[in-house]
Amino acid sequence: MAVGHDPHTGLHSEHGALAGEHPGRAAHPVIKADDLAWLEFEKPDLARAEVFARAFGFAVTLSTGRELHLRGTDPGAPCVLIRRGARSRFRGPVFRAAERSDLLRLAEFAGRPITPLPDALGGVGVDLADPNGLRVRVVSDTHELPALAPQEPHTFNFGHDARRRNATQRPPRAPARVQRLGHVVLQTTKYRQTLDWYLEHLGLIVSDFLYHPGRRDRGPVMSFIRCDRGREPADHHTLALTLGPANRYVHSAYQVADLDALAAGGEYLRDHGYHHSWGIGRHIQGSQLFDYWRDPDGFMVEHFSDGDLFDATLEPGWAPMTASGLAQWGPPATADFLGVKPGKEALRELRAVFSALREDNEFDAQRLLGLLKVARS
Template structure:
């Protein structure tokens, strides 16, 4: 993952939410807001001025990616050089849900921000106030009424590998599948995309890795103190061994604080997992109904070509 591109009617309100969530302003103009983390990516989150929703999802390609070949895929746009922090090139195409994907290469890295000081000074104490420190974007989850077709499309188009599949009752009653990047023997995250069955297509959530597990708790205290909309957590996903906490933006777009130490490679086993109703499987409280049914609607690509 490289970034998400969402849409909101008030960029200032969205910036305040994302700063409390743990991001840093990279660039803002009258039409869009770019936010970064403490890592080397020039930005991790874009907000377009407009009706609330989800616009597109950016994926960083390998350096030897053939953009010209990708531009020939059905429904794809030609190679573009968007005016964004970090520059680079991209190809845009739609998935079967109608989501825009931005396949990106050539972005320039930026200097990472200084790490949190972990050694107590002569006047220090064991407290850390303020937001979590977001390092990178980890994954996104999409709801779709056409689960099998969408899973197949992502695996064919992006070369993804299935990691774990969830079913309720009988094994053919599949409600979701986690997919990871294929990097051969190189270790990767449990998933880069989670596809789940829903009544309508939409973004379920976007997940951001934080600097350390303490950030999950620092972030909770800070967000709760600022009276942001808490959805679920703190808990642990049984699949991927991920510590999580979920927050809703002011415009019904769910964001996750996340950290995990489980890694896989191309030879890691694919498992089919039976779970309870309502996605009940993880450590912690049962997922609330709003979490299970969450799906931020797709909105049209904003007018203009300068981004």
């Protein structure tokens, strides 16, 4: 690398598509989902899951020994539902329809029944399956939990704009208070098929595409996807999809008030012996301040703050996928975050590579080489 060269030059993806590339949206989607409602998991030890959830910053709305509901301070449905199961696994995402009529239209299109949800949640839902077989639930008319007292941002002295006088800044080393669920990231062996499925069924639109360096001609291998709310801005991504050797959950992200909440909350997690994966830093795609942790079952979860909001007028950006391009500033991406840290997870991914290369999917030898190049970049 040349002396003085900025490795982030050209990584910011305000540049749009070339002729013939994926438009990043469906011409005639069935519905336009309003938001990500919650995520569902199964875990064998709900008591342990609850202890971590409180340390991470969730409030608990239901804890029966068989089921655990976690929420943030914002009004709405719980962020996370965990049911007791024989093994730890991600069951799938749940999206919220803007109106009951959307749910009816989606159910008719998919040939699936609309069923009532449990009394603790209220409302109704329809269950679909994406091209990887993952259950995707869409719901409507769920109970609206009232807002909880938020974690108030501090008063900052930025430059010469000194608003705090005769007062100190003492953020407590305590759990960050989760405000809401932000996004979920999924890996798929059928990236293009899966991308098109979510765009067509749920009306999601792409904010940014990433491609393997030097292989843009083969198309994107990752997309950051937001809800289409027209002129109302939505999170830069509610769902992110990436091509890989296995169909799996990658991580989910939860908003907190500010950098102090994120950092002090992280120190609290560290003090209580939880596993830090990567951070603190600021992403490029989405611009979020981020900090990544592992829960006791190995699931990666993210605290984030200060993310981008886009309305439906912005077209997708395109950029090369590189490890250094994951952040504008912060420590280098760790082996744990990249999934290459020696251990059970890396071994599972390695086995998945050999399996995927023998099957009919989008993860071929050239894509493997591209992924290895990303990890080294």
